[in-house]
Amino acid sequence: MTEHRQATVFDVAKEAGVSTATVSNVLNRRNVPLTEETIRKVEEAAAKLGYRRNVMAASLSRRRTYEFGLLLPGFGGYYGLFAQQMERTAHAYGYHLSVFSTDLDSQIEKRLLEKLLERRVDGLFCHGLAMSHDSVRRMVGDGTPILFFNCWNELKELAIGTVNLNVYQACVDAVLHLRAQGCRSFYYYGHRRAHATDEQRKAGFREGLRLLGDTYPFDMIDAGDIAPEKLPGWLAERSEGTEPAGVICFDDWKAFVCMNRLIEQGYPVPDRFKIVGINNEFIAEHSYPGMTTFNIPYEHQADISFRWMLTHLGEQAKLKTKGDAQPVRLPEPGGEVKIPLALVERLSSAKRN
Amino acid sequence: MTEHRQATVFDVAKEAGVSTATVSNVLNRRNVPLTEETIRKVEEAAAKLGYRRNVMAASLSRRRTYEFGLLLPGFGGYYGLFAQQMERTAHAYGYHLSVFSTDLDSQIEKRLLEKLLERRVDGLFCHGLAMSHDSVRRMVGDGTPILFFNCWNELKELAIGTVNLNVYQACVDAVLHLRAQGCRSFYYYGHRRAHATDEQRKAGFREGLRLLGDTYPFDMIDAGDIAPEKLPGWLAERSEGTEPAGVICFDDWKAFVCMNRLIEQGYPVPDRFKIVGINNEFIAEHSYPGMTTFNIPYEHQADISFRWMLTHLGEQAKLKTKGDAQPVRLPEPGGEVKIPLALVERLSSAKRN
DNA sequence: TTGTACGCGTTATCAG
DNA sequence: CTGATAACGCGTACAA
Secondary structure (H helix, E strand, O other), X not given: OOOOOOOXXXXXXXXXXXXXXXXXXXHOOOOOOOOHHHHHHHHHHHHHHOOOOOXXXXXXXXXXXXXXXXXXXXXXXXXXXXXXXXXXXXXXXXXXXXXXXXXXXXXXXXXXXXXXXXXXXXXXEEEOOOOOHHHHHHHOOOOOOEEEEOOOXXXXXXXXXXXXXXXXXXXXXHHHHHHHOOOOEEEEEEOHHHOHXXXXXXXXXXXXXXXXXXXXXXXXXXXXXXXXXXXXXXXXXXXXXXXXXXXXXXXXXXXXXXHHHHHHOOOOOOOOEEEXXXXXXXXXXXXXXXOEEEEOOHHHHHHHHHHHHXXXXXXXXXXXOOXXXXXXXXXXXXXXXXXXOEEEOOHHHOOOO | OOOOOOOOHHHHHHHHOOOHHHHHHHHOOOOOOOOHHHHHHHHHHHHHHOOOOOHHHHHHHHOOOOEEEEEEOOOOHHHHHHHHHHHHHHHHOOOEEEEEEOOOOHHHHXXXXXXXXXXXXXXXXXXXXXXXXXXXXXXXXXXOOXXXXXXXXXXXXXXXXEEEEOHHHHHHHHHHHXXXXXXXXXXXXXXXXXXXXHHHHHHHHHHHHHHOOOOOOEEEEEHHHOOHHHHHHHHHHHHOOOOOEEEEEOOHHHHHHHHHHHHHOOOOOOOOEEEEOOEOOHHHHHOOOOXXXXXXXXXXXXXXHHHHHHHHOOOHHHOOOOOOOOOOOOOOOOOEEEEOOEEEOOHHHOOOO
């Protein structure tokens, strides 16, 4: 509490009897030659004074912050886990990550983006931007590189790249899986507020049905258009005579709502309805019945993103390939990487026995 | 991409035909008197050049970062929601919040704490420190104020204050509630890895039983000591003859596991077992049966914390009381605020009908 | 191998 | 009301 100005390189230099440049050299372990003796002296002095470098001064001087920004709609479920992994990966590459939640409000999003740029972040990761093309373009007019997640619209062109979960393929797979499990009609329970990522699912859902020869009844419904309690009735009514019916849900949370309301109203899962979610969250594994879903390779997703960003920044040095990871081939700037999701089979879509 | 050095106050000053000092004055809306004309000129110039102030330079000069750090064990469930609210509140008070996840690893925690101090954060919020007293004391030897969440041990003395969820009282209430619903034996399903906050629950659980006259059978079990599949057997065995039995769980996730395994193995909830969780998460509301739990007043919790921190920093100015919020009386430095949790009754603890 | 001196972009302090 | 100018703490050519 002793308003004791923090020690600076200058203090350390004086204490060690060397110059500030030497202190900086020692502490940053660079390629300049240094005497063992000098190193020891400096390190001792630093430890003694409790020296801690000032990131702001360093960043200012170096014209590089080693900070990235991450914009998310929120921290619940998938996003929380995603943020946690991104942070881990950021630290592994020696970066700081500032995570902001937009609450799906484009005003807030705009302000946060501005904040991030004021901090001179070296790069930006954005997940689910709600704001306009122009707005983004203007803000990023300077050279701050952006990388998008789950973006399928024209905003992609502003980015150095886009990393998309392949939910389209997941939904195709889901339809085929449900058919294989015996389903004779198919439904998609969506979440329109999620915009493009919901569209992708729908497209995959339709493609799956096409692959089945367009011979099965199907329909789609949005969470915004029906109260959870009404969902079972809606599903039961139109699937009558084509049981069992398969329901593909936007994500595990929607699947959870769907499944529990069905059970509550006396429709057995998986006998009458089979359910598939996406995300493989805690609830999918521990619910009863266990929930069939798709696993998201968070670590891979994050690693790809950082490699891409760092490559763009010319940070070859930091890209020490961890032995096991195959040196991923990144697409051209502005391209897209599709992350495949893996089906996790559980009881909610089991065959009738 | 035109490596166009960002515009600086200097550029704006030149463009507007004034000095850098004037630019700074205009852009920071301070108390110095300014001509309308000057203001207009500066603002126009700034807009034209796309000027964006450099936070690092400002912080360096001002010797104040307007940044807080938040250390969490992770982003899942409660922590994710908590982080989101803390960030919202931080922005509302004009601060930046750097959120880090320690993954419950004290090595990582140490490194992150160091990082935060290197950034010269104005204050630190820590939720669930696993590291040692000494370690913290040394790192915080300088005057960075710390505020703890859910801390009941001697570390409290290092902090300017502690904000604790009153899980003790919640567990007392839970026991009484379960008794009122007809339970004749009581069990606590804990999570030892959570240290102190688990102990608090246990203490509350015992106190509840004491209030009931210590006349009912009870027992405690830890998630670390029993596989989920074994839990129903364990509970059934010792509650035989004292049905219905009440199970108080560490949180909604544990409650979820418990409830679903019970149902899976044919024990009806709430008829044979009644379940209570803590947190009132998404799953509590949407599971079937709906889960009785305790609601956490995130916003209140965050607001108290920031008021406390800002008061400590002498930021009276920013503490514009939002009309509705009663001006909370903060305890003395080093004291503790207990946040009460509110019981949310649902089907999982309903009376036998 | 080490030291000097300047740049980084703002804010604060005065004197005008 | 406005303008020089000195911090702020660190990185880094370049000179020694």
